[in-house]
């Protein structure tokens with residue numbers, strides 16, 4: 001999973017409100033004023049509602065002094081992996097533990113942070129965690145986030161240029177851009193998984209340890225009724241079952 005890689009809506013849609021200004025009579029003006037007031041109230045309400053929503057879902061990080069054992073566990077796994085995995089750029093990252101029962105982990109490459117949820121720590125054993133970190137390490141090693149945003153920018157640029165010749169084409173970017181980047185991040189997930197399969201022996205582990213981690217997450221997703229691609233769990237594009245099947249095919253199972 002990547003943070004901040006979403007570029008949908010980068011291109012603003014101009015509402016075109018300039019037409020006919022000043023040509024309205026008194027009646028038209030008051031009607032328009034009423035309309036604006038209504039609109040303002042709606043915007044204010046939306047603002048309030050979204051504000052409440054944000055307050056309810058406020059992210060809470062576990063502080064190291066609140067749960068030193070949890071931090072020591074992650075630190076030990078990263079330190080042990082660093083001894084045998086090379087390159088292991090994730091080791092240079094800071095890590096933080098997010099209070100969230102959904103099992104997940106991701107790297108914010110811009111800030112150099114590895115985020116691990118309490119749900120993941122509760123669900124996985126140390127071997128499985130080491131392999132999940134190895135997957136995240138691959139994302140950093142291959143510079144996936146930067147490649148993804150570059151692809152998004154190139155796609156946007158292509159549509160912008162297209163829009164110069166054919167008015168309206170530019171808006172196609174809103175539809176095509178997410179599809180292109182999603183398709184690409186799908187291949188990135190498989191590439192990172194492949195790295196885990198190829199390197200797990202260095203940690204004296206097998207692809208089965210990794211499958212076990214993915215399987216636990218798949219079961220978690222199924223138990224919450226989110227068994228499909230749309231779970232948002234641990235990079236579920238493509239979905240976990242597809243990734244498990246791909247690993248099994250690759251290892252001849």
Ligand SMILES: [Zn+2]
Nearest residue numbers: 001189192235
């Ligand atoms: Zn991933």
